[in-house]
Amino acid sequence: MVNFYQGTSADTTPYDVLPSNSSREPTAPVAAIKFDKDAPYYDMTGDKFLIILNQHSFEDTKHFKHRPSPRNGTYKDEGRLRQVFHLLGFITFVFRNLKYKDIINCLTSIASLDHSRTSCICITILTHGDKGGKVFAADQPYKLSEVMDIFGKQATLINKPKLFFVQACRGGNMDSGHTVNLSTTCDSRLGAMTIYQSSETTCHYSIFEELMMVMEQEEAKTAAPSFNISNLLNLIKAWKNRWNAEDSDASLSQNKSFLTVPTHADTLVLCSTVEDFLSFRDGSGSWMIQALCNTIENNHQNENLLDMIIQMNRTVAYDKVTVLCKLKEMNKKKQMPETRFTLTKQLKF
Amino acid sequence: MVNFYQGTSADTTPYDVLPSNSSREPTAPVAAIKFDKDAPYYDMTGDKFLIILNQHSFEDTKHFKHRPSPRNGTYKDEGRLRQVFHLLGFITFVFRNLKYKDIINCLTSIASLDHSRTSCICITILTHGDKGGKVFAADQPYKLSEVMDIFGKQATLINKPKLFFVQACRGGNMDSGHTVNLSTTCDSRLGAMTIYQSSETTCHYSIFEELMMVMEQEEAKTAAPSFNISNLLNLIKAWKNRWNAEDSDASLSQNKSFLTVPTHADTLVLCSTVEDFLSFRDGSGSWMIQALCNTIENNHQNENLLDMIIQMNRTVAYDKVTVLCKLKEMNKKKQMPETRFTLTKQLKF
Structure with missing residues (x-):
């Protein structure tokens, strides 16, 4: 059984669409996203997808040295991501506690859709991890690069931003950091950004409406609605057929001028920590995902993604430090x- | 013998300093760079250093499978870097064809200086390389991370941007890229940025003037003036004493408020290619270094470093393709x- 959630929050009123926050009008089919070589920004007017692989619990299998501990707080991360990316007009899929094979199958199915009308794919992986780019499925570790390759070889995603946000450890090292004098009085704990809670706006995608009921979920912590893999594959098949039946030749350019771009272009991988080191999470979620969501929520209308990542870096690097750990030697880590x-190109949500 | 060059180009007129392009007035000692936690930009008003490790020729040692080929065009890269970073007010050191031990010794000596007045360190490595972060000295491969660690643990460089630009292969794979239709007629070879040759401005550092004569060098290709290691160490020692004798307590803050920052903060590594892949160079220099220099030269007054890197990415990814290779199968690679x-923080030169 796969926990599957197509995220729309509780106060959605399907026909009250705000185009500024929605990638397209509910019923009008849109043309394929055109690629403008000279545009400084990615075209974000098409559909935007957020796929969350949320791993809370892990199995006791031979692939793990010890059974990995439950990741308390991860549903806070999931909830906050859904909230903020909904505001940005993303369609969200949440997969919880998937095994390795299911992860590969689900992502391959999503990647194999016709993404002519897609502007951006964002894969967020919330899990345990280890050195060498390893992240944990419920039953075994796998390489982040496997997930990246699935989306990297998809023809209709060429020239479109493929984002990977990874909240996971990358080894067991802990960093005590460097302490510096400040030239002015300043409490390093007071520098965290002020969060304002934007009122939620709604968006609506008719194709989903016909295929599945909108699941409402007040608290992210409660059990998610469940789909099994075959349901999901049927959903995707239906969606694919529907899109193919619509103006499928929109992607055929009249003009046969070509541009060859490198296979690995247009990708961004944000890891919560540098190689070999731990990253931290508590009951309120992880430092990185929470800081990222706050930064995006407050700044997405004016700032580029890279600018916002620098701000998030600042928040985590300057304001966060481990406290009240069970093991004393884990305190005061950065x-x-x-x-x-x-x-x-620049990316503005 | 170490080839060592403190770069100032031929038309330097030492006292004609343009403060906007110089890190400080020639003779006035400056105070230590103060760290402002809340400033969105790095303070770039102090000294800025560019260190170029330029590897043209390699020895036939047991550490290499085959003797690596001479890197034709690399002096064009070196010359262009010196020209553009001079414009940005950087003090440039060039080391040519160093062996591994000499690289570590030289960089350790430079890193061990008192960098209280330093704003930014940029290490540029022009060489062959391989998978796993390996770059080649004249006599053996070594890890890029060794160089990064040398600067990462230097106390007076905390909170200051440490940039690493690496022009090197990262494996033997070649990428044929993905070809896409463009919606409008466009010759992908015509998109390269127009280069305007900014008139050179001059800057002057009195401490160097007393320690060494300014070497003039019309063509980067001609033999560089040579210093041996002990000369270099003496130079650095003298420089260190001089700085210590000046207002050495400038770094002592009256206010004892502290901030602890992660050890790996404030670093940027720009590699010419993704892991496992080749990167390209011809008689005019390497694609990446040449595009980077053009982009910085044309945009440094208005744009941040990351913005300029995205522009450089675009130039290399869209406009560059291998042609006229000896081996047919190497043609049309990206x-x-x-x-x-x-x-x-944001970095603006």
């Missing part, structure tokens, strides 16, 4: 998120 | 630069 990118 | 960062 965390430094790391981002790598091959973007060729 | 290259994608990759940047990873832990910056906590």
Whole structure:
């Protein structure tokens, strides 16, 4: 059984669409996203997808040295991501506690859709991890690069931003950090950004409406509605057929001029920590995801993604430190998120 | 013998300093760079150093499977870097064809200086490389992370941007890229940025003037002036004493408020290619370094470093393709630069 959630929050009123926060009008089919080589920004007017792989619990299998501990607080991260990306007009899929094979199957199915009308794919992985780019499914570790390759080889996603946000450890090291004098009086704990709770806006995608009922969920912590894999594959098949039946030749350009772009272009990977190090989470969620969501919520209308990541880096690097740990030697530790990118344009949500 | 060059180009007129392009007035000692936690930009008013490790020729040692080929065009990269970073007010050191031990010794000596007045360190490595973060000295491969660690643990460089630009292969794979239709007629070879040659401005650092004569060098290709290691160490020692003798207590803050920052903060690594892949160079220099220099030269007054890297990515990804290779199968290959960062502020040169 797969926990599957197509995120629309409780106060959705399907026909009250705000185009500024929605990728398209509910019923009008949109043309394929056109690629403008010289535009400084990615075209974000198409559909935008957030896929959350949320791993709270892990099985006791031979693939793990010890059974990984439950990741308390991860549903806070999931909830906050859904809230903020909903505000940005993203369609959200949440998969909880999937096994490795199910992760690969689900992502392959989503990637194999016709993404002619897609503007952006964001995969967020909330889990345990280890050195060498390993992240944990419910039953075994796997390589982040496997997930990236699934989306990297999809023809209709070429030239479109593929974002990977990874909240996971990358080894067991802890960083005590460097302490510096400040030139002015300043409590380093007071620098966290003020969060204002934007009122939620709604968006609506007719194709989903026909295929599945909108699940309402007050608290992210409660059990998620469940779909099994075959339900999901049927859903995707129906969606695919529907899109193919609509103006499928929209992607055929009249003009046969070509541009060849490198296979690994237009990708961004944001990891919660640098290689070899731990990253931290408590009952309120993880430092990185919470800081990222706050930063995006407050700044997405004016700032680029990279600018917001720098702000998030600042919040985590300066304001966060471990306290009240069970093991004394885990106190006063720091965390430094790391981002790598091959973007060729600026990204503004 | 170490080839060592403190870069100031031929038309330097030492006292004609343009403060906007110089980190400080020639003779006035400056106070230590103060750290402002809340400033959105790094303070770039102090000294800025560019260190170029330029590897043109390699030895036939047991550490290499085959003797690596000479890197034709690399002096064009070196010359262009010196020209553009001079414009930005950087003090440039060039080391040519160093062996591994000499690289570590030189960089350790430079890192061990008192960098209280330093704003930014940029290490540029022009060489062959391989998977797993390996770059080649004249006599053996070594890990890029070794160089990063040398600067990462230096107390007076905390909170200051440490940039690493690496022009090197990261494996032997070649990328044929993905070809896409463009919606409008467009020759992908015509999109390269127009380069305007900014008139050179001059800057002057009195401490260097007393320690060494300014070497003039019309063509980067001609033999560089040579210093041996002990000369270099003496130079650095003298420089260190001089700085210590000046207002050395400038770094002592009256106010004892502390901030602890993660050890790996404030670093940016720009690699010419993604992991496992080749990167390309011809007689005019390498794709990445040349595009980076053009982009910085044209945009540094208005744009942040990350914005300029995205522009450079676009130039390399869209406009560059291998042609006229000796081996037919090497033609029509693409290259994608990759940047990873832990910056906590914006960087404007």
